[in-house]
Amino acid sequence: MQTSNTSGDVLTHEDSVASRGWGRWRRIRIGGGFSALVPYLFLLPACAVIGAFVLYPMLHAIMASLTDYNMITESRFIGADNYRMLMQDPFFWNSLKNTLLYLLVVVPVLVIAPIFLALLVNRSLPGIKLFRTVFYLPVITSLVVTGLIWKWVYEEQGILNYFLLSTGITDDPVAFLTDPANALFSVMAVTVWTGLGYYMVIYLAGLQSIPRHLYEAAEVEGVSKWRQTLFITIPLLKPSIAVVAVMSSIAAMKVFEEVYVMTQGGPLDATKTLVYFIYQSAFEEFEMGYAAAAGVVLFLLTLVLSLVNLFLLRKDR
Amino acid sequence: MKSSPLSIALRYLGLLCVALLTMGPFLWLLSTALKSGSENIFAYPPSLLPEQPTLENFGRVLDSQPFILYLKNSVLVAILSVAANLIFASLAAYPLARMKFRGKNLIFVVLLSSMMIPFQLLMIPVYNIAISLGLQNSYLGLVLPHACTAFGVFLMRQAFLGIPKALEESALLEGLNRLQIWWYVLLPLVKPSLATLAVFSFIAVWGDFLWPLIILDDPDYYTLPLGVNRLANTFSMDWRLVAAGAVFSILPILAVFVFSQKYFIEGAMRGAVKG
Numbered sequence: 001m002q003t004s005n006t007s008g009d010v011l012t013h014e015d016s017v018a019s020r021g022w023g024r025w026r027r028i029r030i031g032g033g034f035s036a037l038v039p040y041l042f043l044l045p046a047c048a049v050i051g052a053f054v055l056y057p058m059l060h061a062i063m064a065s066l067t068d069y070n071m072i073t074e075s076r077f078i079g080a081d082n083y084r085m086l087m088q089d090p091f092f093w094n095s096l097k098n099t100l101l102y103l104l105v106v107v108p109v110l111v112i113a114p115i116f117l118a119l120l121v122n123r124s125l126p127g128i129k130l131f132r133t134v135f136y137l138p139v140i141t142s143l144v145v146t147g148l149i150w151k152w153v154y155e156e157q158g159i160l161n162y163f164l165l166s167t168g169i170t171d172d173p174v175a176f177l178t179d180p181a182n183a184l185f186s187v188m189a190v191t192v193w194t195g196l197g198y199y200m201v202i203y204l205a206g207l208q209s210i211p212r213h214l215y216e217a218a219e220v221e222g223v224s225k226w227r228q229t230l231f232i233t234i235p236l237l238k239p240s241i242a243v244v245a246v247m248s249s250i251a252a253m254k255v256f257e258e259v260y261v262m263t264q265g266g267p268l269d270a271t272k273t274l275v276y277f278i279y280q281s282a283f284e285e286f287e288m289g290y291a292a293a294a295g296v297v298l299f300l301l302t303l304v305l306s307l308v309n310l311f312l313l314r315k316d317r
Numbered sequence: 318m319k320s321s322p323l324s325i326a327l328r329y330l331g332l333l334c335v336a337l338l339t340m341g342p343f344l345w346l347l348s349t350a351l352k353s354g355s356e357n358i359f360a361y362p363p364s365l366l367p368e369q370p371t372l373e374n375f376g377r378v379l380d381s382q383p384f385i386l387y388l389k390n391s392v393l394v395a396i397l398s399v400a401a402n403l404i405f406a407s408l409a410a411y412p413l414a415r416m417k418f419r420g421k422n423l424i425f426v427v428l429l430s431s432m433m434i435p436f437q438l439l440m441i442p443v444y445n446i447a448i449s450l451g452l453q454n455s456y457l458g459l460v461l462p463h464a465c466t467a468f469g470v471f472l473m474r475q476a477f478l479g480i481p482k483a484l485e486e487s488a489l490l491e492g493l494n495r496l497q498i499w500w501y502v503l504l505p506l507v508k509p510s511l512a513t514l515a516v517f518s519f520i521a522v523w524g525d526f527l528w529p530l531i532i533l534d535d536p537d538y539y540t541l542p543l544g545v546n547r548l549a550n551t552f553s554m555d556w557r558l559v560a561a562g563a564v565f566s567i568l569p570i571l572a573v574f575v576f577s578q579k580y581f582i583e584g585a586m587r588g589a590v591k592g
Binding site for chain 2 (some may be wrong): 036038039040042043045046047049050052053054055056057058060061064117120121123125128131132133134135136137138139140141142143144145148149150152153155157158159162166193196197201250253254256257260261275278279282283288291292295296298299302303306
């Protein structure tokens with residue numbers, strides 16, 4: 001505010017002093033000079049933060065992936081060696097496999113199940129707001145706490161096994177997190193549990209933007225409720241579905257906290273995801289260059305997913 | 318649209334089932350946190366309700382870990398982060414929505430593309446930058462890397478685009494400068510979007526774990542998620558204490574949520590429509 005007031009003063013002062021062409025030109029230069037700066041000043045804080053903590057580190061990460069940087073010895077340029085080593089690292093392939101499996105299972109569930117949830121709460125019934133609130137609770141709980149809660153629920157003698165045994169669904173207690181065959185799916189269930197309410201709200205917004213009169217017309221024509229859902233609701237929900245597909249796949253690519261708290265990547269690396277692999281390489285083994293290379297792979301995968309998303313959104317318009 | 322009593326009953330049944338699914342684990346946690354030391358928490362069949370409900374676990378948690386300090390850290394970091402996000406994003410959004418200047422499209426595209434970069438790729442260089450700026454073990458170090466997101470800029474830009482230009486022009490004629498227009502004219506009109514951004518950034522910073530885990534090694538700066546994790550590592554066998562610590566960390570955000578749930582859900586819906 002202060003600066004622009006001063007510049008206003010300069011303007012009026014110059015006005016009275018100079019009426020010749022030269023002075024006029026100078027006046028425009030000075031006045032234009034400051035007002036031309038204004039947009040950049042507004043942008044400065046945001047660009048500084050994003051530049052310093054996103055864009056510059058991004059370049060830095062790509063450079064580091066071409067070195068043997070390890071925080072101890074002097075780092076040397078080693079070209080594509082890290083990437084070559086990644087390609088031959090069974091642990092990397094295992095974590096990539098786990099991450100892709102994560103995508104394949106979690107994304108379809110998180111795209112479809114919240115639609116039903118949104119349809120369920122998209123009615124003005126007594127108490128419906130309370131239900132919406134309750135369904136949203138897992139979203140606001142921090143993932144570390146969520147992971148701990150579920151670790152306790154999954155205990156061999158825990159509440160979930162008690163439920164399964166007493167209802168006769170299983171005969172023996174399930175080793176949810178300690179059996180390599182189950183562990184990844186148990187962790188996935190937690191990701192789904194956390195995401196349900198979040199994506200429900202996105203669908204709820206989509207549902208409420210569907211014009212009422214479409215349903216009224218269908219009602220007059222005697223179209224059943226199920227067919228209305230199938231032929232009006234679902235097609236018109238497509239933009240929301242695309243948004244949820246993208247958001248949930250990017251989220252699935254980044255799974256970390258659940259794994260860190262519940263299994264530490266075990267048993268037998270069954271739950272080691274790509275991000276967990278990066279974390280371990282960087283901050284437990286201090287192979288920073290190697291971890292950066294894995295990070296670049298993660299970025300490329302995210303990029304591909306985002307492009308697929310853009311393509312889907314285009315198709316809808 | 319009229320519904321038969323049967324379909325309404327079925328709907329409530331479905332609602333209750335889902336509610337049990339989402340609330341069940343929380344209730345089990347609460348029940349464990351209230352069980353006394355003499356009660357076997359691994360008993361089979363498990364007792365859903367504590368035999369003698371007690372608050373002693375909470376006392377023991379507070380004795381062994383400075384949870385009040387963690388809470389203070391979490392609140393402080395959340396307030397600073399949310400404030401920074403609101404101010405920086407809405408400042409940057411104003412010229413992007415309303416002014417003509419060189420490089421506008423380039424800046425906008427670069428900002429947008431930064432949304433796609435996963436933090437996990439950046440954590441190593443960001444860690445190095447933070448160390449070289451002396452941000453290790455400081456509140457500034459926790460806040461600064463998340464002080465502004467491209468998502469926030471995008472959300473606020475959309476909000477500003479929806480305001481009639483005439484309002485701004487008349488304000489210019491009355492002699493207000495751009496900063497005054499931003500503060501006195503535009504911001505009051507985009508309060509709902511500010512609330513949305515506040516909610517999103519609050520949830521993100523309150524639950525953040527990976528960044529604090531990397532940048533902090535002094536427990537004096539721990540936020541609640543790190544505190545709960547530390548508690549779980551210390552008392553991995555005593556689930557009563559872990560549960561009590563978890564309950565302790567959930568209560569504050571639950572209070573905020575219940576108090577302002579309108580903003581949470583409506584805000585998230587608005588974010589969904591715009592974003």
